[in-house]
Amino acid sequence: MNISFKKVIIIIFIIVGIFLLYYYGLEKYLAIKYFDKYLVEQGVSEEYIESKNVLKDWKFGGYKMIVHYSNNEGYTYTYHYDITTHKRNEERKYNVVNLYISKDGRVLYNPYNTDVKYPPIN
DSSP: OOOOHHHHHHHHHHHHHHHHIIIIIIHHHHHHHHHHHHHHHHTOOGGGEEEEEEEEOTTTSSEEEEEEETTSTTEEEEEEEEEEOOOTTSOOOEEEEEEEEEETTEEOSOGGGTTOSSOOOO
8 A cells, every 4th residue: 555645644634624623613612602501500691791711721621711790790700611521430421511719819619608699500
């Protein structure tokens, strides 16, 4: 089987193209879709979103949406989307959104005891 150099380069470009399309296009689309779904379940109106930043999470994978609400100033809501979970001794879950709330740079581990308007969904 004699594969020419051009065919090998074309195959490499196709593989890289598919990877980039998935990594930056499809995964980001899914992150925004499931973020919007989480907001509906949480009871948040988009009119209160003061700022929203969608970032690729290079450290943990997936995407994170950093949100500030106009009616809950001082708090930073970080929604983290991942296509699948991979925690030990847990059943695998798909399209997972987790919420971390912070104030003054510190994550609130029990946001239910504060004046947080939109606590995480369990």
